[in-house]
Amino acid sequence: VLGRETSQTMQFYATNRLLAKGLFDYSLDIGALRQSYGQQSFDYGNAMAQATMRYGWTNWLTVEAHGEASSDLALLGGGANFTIAPFGVLGAAIAASSGRRGDGGLISLSAQSDPHPFGLFASLVATTKNYSDVGTMDGPPPARPRLQVGGNLALGARGSLAVSWISLDDGGGKATRLATASYALPLGGGLYFGVSGLYDRGTNTSSVQSFLSVPLGGKDVAAASVSDDRGGYQAQLSVSRPANPDGGFGYRVSAATGENDIAEAAATWVGEHVRLDGGVSSINGQVAAQASASGAIVAMDGAVFATRQTDDAFAIVRTGQPDVRIYRENRQVAISDADGEALVPGLNAYDRNLIGIDPRDYPMN
Numbered sequence: 001v002l003g004r005e006t007s008q009t010m011q012f013y014a015t016n017r018l019l020a021k022g023l024f025d026y027s028l029d030i031g032a033l034r035q036s037y038g039q040q041s042f043d044y045g046n047a048m049a050q051a052t053m054r055y056g057w058t059n060w061l062t063v064e065a066h067g068e069a070s071s072d073l074a075l076l077g078g079g080a081n082f083t084i085a086p087f088g089v090l091g092a093a094i095a096a097s098s099g100r101r102g103d104g105g106l107i108s109l110s111a112q113s114d115p116h117p118f119g120l121f122a123s124l125v126a127t128t129k130n131y132s133d134v135g136t137m138d139g140p141p142p143a144r145p146r147l148q149v150g151g152n153l154a155l156g157a158r159g160s161l162a163v164s165w166i167s168l169d170d171g172g173g174k175a176t177r178l179a180t181a182s183y184a185l186p187l188g189g190g191l192y193f194g195v196s197g198l199y200d201r202g203t204n205t206s207s208v209q210s211f212l213s214v215p216l217g218g219k220d221v222a223a224a225s226v227s228d229d230r231g232g233y234q235a236q237l238s239v240s241r242p243a244n245p246d247g248g249f250g251y252r253v254s255a256a257t258g259e260n261d262i263a264e265a266a267a268t269w270v271g272e273h274v275r276l277d278g279g280v281s282s283i284n285g286q287v288a289a290q291a292s293a294s295g296a297i298v299a300m301d302g303a304v305f306a307t308r309q310t311d312d313a314f315a316i317v318r319t320g321q322p323d324v325r326i327y328r329e330n331r332q333v334a335i336s337d338a339d340g341e342a343l344v345p346g347l348n349a350y351d352r353n354l355i356g357i358d359p360r361d362y363p364m365n
Contacts, residue, residue: 015083015089015112017089018056018060018081018082018089019055020350021057021058022056023055025054025349029051030047031048032045033070046070047071048068048073049069050066050067050068051066052064052065052066053066060083064078064080064081064093065077066078070134070137073098073099073137074099075134077093077094077095077096079091079094088120089112090111091109091110099137101130101131104129105127106131106142107125107126108123108125108126111123117155117156118151118152118153120151121150122147122148122149123149124145124148126146127143128144129141143168145168147168149164150162150163150165157186159186161182162182163179163182164181175202178200190214191212192212192213193210193211196208196209208228209225209227210226210227211223218241219241220239223239233259235258236256238253238255239253240254243268244270245270246328246331246346247333248269249267250268251265261285262283262284264279264281264282265280265281266278266279267279271308272308273307274293274294274306276291276292277290277294278291278292294308298310300316301316303316303341307343307345308345312347313349314343314344316342319336321336322336322337322339324340324362326355327355327356329353
């Protein structure tokens with residue numbers, strides 16, 4: 001207003017591994033273990049339950065506990081994440097299990113730092129011979145140990161670079177050592193170019209892939225890629241449109257040739273009450289198809305709603321009148337029902353969410 005410009009510089013660090021002081025977060029899952037995934041439909045094993053609880057002890061320290069149980073397994077663990085501002089976040093966790101393999105334990109250490117333009121991360125997970133959890137109870141035991149380190153560099157208009165190293169042992173004498181590197185470059189006008197490579201030290205083999213993404217106008221995007229993996233090439237072309245998570249239609253059609261001949265088509269429809277997914281694929285003449293539907297029932301404050309699956313926060317909006325348009329962050333997401341109510345999913349938990357209505361939908365009086 002007075003022709004003066006003021007700028008401020010302040011430390012800022014955000015991570016989903018920490019909760020603000022006094023916030024409590026929990027989840028509880030009860031069901032049956034999925035078996036033969038991708039091979040046989042509706043194949044389930046033993047009943048299981050697991051729970052996770054997190055609490056913001058202070059703004060720089062978050063503690064957590066985790067437990068799992070089934071007829072053949074009991075597991076209990078705990079840990080903490082804390083920040084060393086403004087450098088990053090450190091984490092540590094331990095767990096003990098008792099199951100058909102015997103008694104075992106786990107220890108986990110992690111570090112993450114994102115000082116611009118650099119980013120670094122590292123994690124180490126080590127387990128004893130008989131350790132198991134519900135995810136590995138009916139399969140091979142978890143790797144021990146598993147080490148992952150890496151970093152990334154933001155180059156502004158010149159793109160971004162990322163590298164990583166992964167080392168794991170399966171406990172049976174088989175080791176995996178992988179080095180990866182990738183480079184991505186925005187070309188302007190929505191064009192995007194990238195190249196990535198992988199080196200397997202155990203088998204002394206390498207693979208490389210390059211891709212180009214081109215906007216077609218609207219929400220449609222075409223992408224082409226060429227890869228060379230262990231001496232065999234693979235070329236792929238795809239056209240896709242992402243589905244709007246607030247409601248809409250999306251699809252992806254792709255074809256690849258080279259070491260394998262692959263054709264795939266998939267579609268997603270996100271409705272007010274349900275999400276539908278379906279697809280068909282052909283790999284070297286073998287055809288497979290899949291379909292799924294997901295939704296949720298929300299009971300809150302004396303009202304019951306059917307909605308698409310929501311994994312975060314949600315709210316009831318009461319407009320006092322039907323057919324009133326409701327907006328989240330200035331985008332229309334719902335219309336009030338005959339009772340003048342609407343459920344708005346997809347909100348950010350523990351955060352300020354901007355919800356509004358269109359006053360033109362009310363009569364002038």
